[in-house]
Amino acid sequence: MNLINVREEELKDIFDVLEEVFRELKIDYYLIGAVARDIWYSRGNKQFRRTKDVDFAVMVGSQREYEVLRGYLKMHKGFIGTRENSFVLISSTGIQVDILPFGDIAGDTAVRIEGMGLTNIQVDGFVEVYKSGIAGVELTTGHHFKVATLPAIILLKLIAFDDRPEIRFKDARDIANILEHYFELQADFIYGNHLDLFDDNRPSFNAPDLSEISGIVIGREIKRITAGNEQLQARLVKILQTQIGEAENSSFVRNMVAETGSTVEEALERLNSLLTGMDF
Incomplete structure (x- = not known):
């Protein structure tokens, strides 16, 4: 048994919800962070330390579009915000989801939003990774997601x-x-x-x-x-x-x-x- 595939299966419900909402709101996105890394590791039957976080980079054109996304997840899908980080939502099952906006919302590669805690992030490299550093991957959950490649993950982690x-x-x-x-x-x-x-x-x-x-x-x-x-x-x-x-x-x-x-x-x-x- 590939134990990392079990990790993907554990996230099936959250993937279902996010895929549905992104499609409904016509928002393009790709997976980054630990889950993206684990997906590539699983293809080589490698394991890494576990994390409960899921990180998505989402392409949005304005702060209003981003707030619509957050509001929809809260109102219709049971997510809640955190006091520490305004880019983080917690699912009804307790999974932390980082939703990091890039695109026209980012003026000088920085995103500033209204909220509590962390409200300002740098998104250097997000557009470049979106254009040239992602690959379509079929997950064991049946989802087909765009996933940051391992070099792209290193790029984003350096920044x-x-x-x-x-x-x-x-x-x-x-x-x-x-x-x-x-x-x-x-x-x-x-x-x-x-x-x-x-x-x-x-x-x-x-x-x-x-x-x-x-x-x-x-x-x-x-x-x-x-x-x-x-x-x-x-x-x-x-x-x-x-x-x-x-x-x-x-x-x-x-x-x-x-x-x-x-x-x-x-x-x-x-x-x-x-x-x-x-x-x-």
Whole structure:
């Protein structure tokens, strides 16, 4: 039995509700965050730590359209808001759903709404991921959702960490875990699209550590996703360069080490491989 498929089945009711409401209100969306990551892991029969959160990026044109969506879920589907975060709703079964708006609602890549607690978020990269970093996936629940790819998830997590490093320590752990397992999860994709990495000047298939190849491929994919947005690319490069420069003094690097049991040098090599891929 694939235990991660059980996780998808546990979310069937919430997926049913959200799919219905998004369709009714004609709102386009894609899955991000832990559930998106778990979907890709399940295709490789990998497990990750469990989370009760579900994260959707929703394309809306205005604050009013976003409030209509939130109001509909509250009035007709039993959701309730929270005092801590105005972008979060709790389902009638207790599942936390983060509904993160992007599109025309975001003026200068920031979204500000009326509410309590957190009412202001940065959504750098959301449009780029929507255009070039999602894939249609058939879930075990029968739903067909657009899901952020693993490189797109890393892209968004780098930005999320940079926005709020004091509370986003799990992003570094998630990125480290994806880098560690990416090759085995996406080997066919790597061989089919990045075969040049296996020539005489690149790490070979028999190399003891394939994480360099994984990092370069992810870096290339991030560069492809962000093509046309030089400001976003520069920000991502700066984030990586900053963490690499701080080395063992970086909380990001320390969390990578804690997640994988690697050394600081190995964590830095993986971050450098991302940079290498983005420079191709």
